[in-house]
Amino acid sequence: MATIKDVSDFAGVSQATVSRVINGTSSVSQEKKHKVEHAIKVLGYKPNSIAQALASSRTGSIGVIVPELGGAFYSQVLQSIEERLRQSGYHLVVTAGSNHEQGQKESVEFLLSRRVDALILHTQQLSDDYLIGLQEQGIDIVLVNRFIPELASSCIDIDNELGGKLATEHLIEMGHRNIACITGPLHKSDARGRLQGYRKALEEAGIAFDESLIIESGFTEETGASAMRKLLKRPHPFTAVFACNDHMAFGAFEVLHHAGFTVPEQISLVGFDDILFARYLTPALTTVNFPIENMSYEAVQLAIQKLQKSKHDVNFKLSPTLVTRESVHRLPQTL
Structure with a gap:
């Protein structure tokens, strides 16, 4: 040798x-x-x-923090980031920071103790001030699915408001006017953006916003199911549901099925993320595509650009698209 x-x-x-x-x-x-x-x-x-x-003073590794390692969404995120990093000659060091601020701070400290060259963070729990402080210390960070004005050049975000609007507009175009919405946790910016898109679509269609058709949930199958049970108990009829991620849509679907409602004939359903299992639901789920591969590519490119002090075109805000399948039924027009 x-x-x-x-x-x-x-x-x-x-x-x-x-x-x-x-x-x-x-x-x-x-x-x-x-x-x-x-x-x-x-x-x-x-x-x-x-x-x-x-x-x-470089290790050729980049640290990535996600809230959890399980679930289809985060596994797709990690797989896409790892593939991009490997193609660029870097190794991935990953940790799950949990859905708590302290757990995510501990994850940041762990990765920095391993001397990773940069951090790619998918986190909503760490405060703006904490993240700004990391960058001020000279740590190269990239935030995904989040926007902080002071860190605009370090954020790869998707237009969650546009995604929520596309989902709701599709239901409106299919004749629905009584549309329920199961949101994610509203302390998270992506959940707020999707709800805002829902409200904007209703407003532009001249449909009054009805607070009783909104349930705040937790981005999981269990909380989606719980939200649907609450909606069914309320004396406010609806013909369609926009669940602000696919996991909640799966939970809502299960409750509708056991309650004797057929999807989409009686209640139409739209999700958000387009995770792999969405296409295998029966009927297949209409949803909004979260551009995971594009987001991962841009995040890796931005991290490497920071490390190499180079300049390349980076798309800081990605646009989701609607994926139409079989879970939405067109209502007959009424005179």
Whole structure:
């Protein structure tokens, strides 16, 4: 196996020069750089990753925090990020920070103790001030599915309001006017955005907003089921439901089924995220596509751009799209 001395002898330069080329720690003339790179290629030299990390203060790893490791949504997020990082020569170090602020702070501290080069954070629990403080300390961070004005150049967000509007507009176009909405936790910006899109679609269609048709839930199957039970007990009829993520839509569907309602003939249902299982529900779920792969690609590109101090085009705000399937029924027009 070739050594750094073999490379220096082959290239006719000092070992220190070879080290500077490999680690990029200081400038080297283009002529010497080309000689070293040619020698590395010919000899098949593989730098010692540990020594390289010590010399460059880089470990070639990027830390990622998500609220949980289970569930289809976060597994898709992690898979997409890992694929992009690997293609770019970086390794993924992941931890689940739970849905609590303290747990996510502990995850940040754990990753920083492992000397990751940057952080990609999918978190709604950490405060704006805490995240701003991380960046002010010189830590390279990228936030996904979240926007903080002071960190605008570090945020990859999706237009949640547009997604909520697309879902509700589709139901309105299919003749529905009494549309219930199961929201996510409204302390989370993505849940607020989707509810705002729902309200905007109603307003533009001239449909009065009815607070009794809104249930705040928790982005899980269990809370979606609980929300649907509450809606069915209220004396306010509805012909359609917009569940602000697919997991809640699955829970709502199960309750409707056991209560004797057919989807979509009696109650239409729309979700949000377009996770894999949405297409296998019977009937297949109409939903809003969360552009996970695009978001992951942009987040990785932005993290690498920060590390390499380079400039590339980054799409900081992604647009969701409606995916129509079989869970929405067109109501007959009334005169």
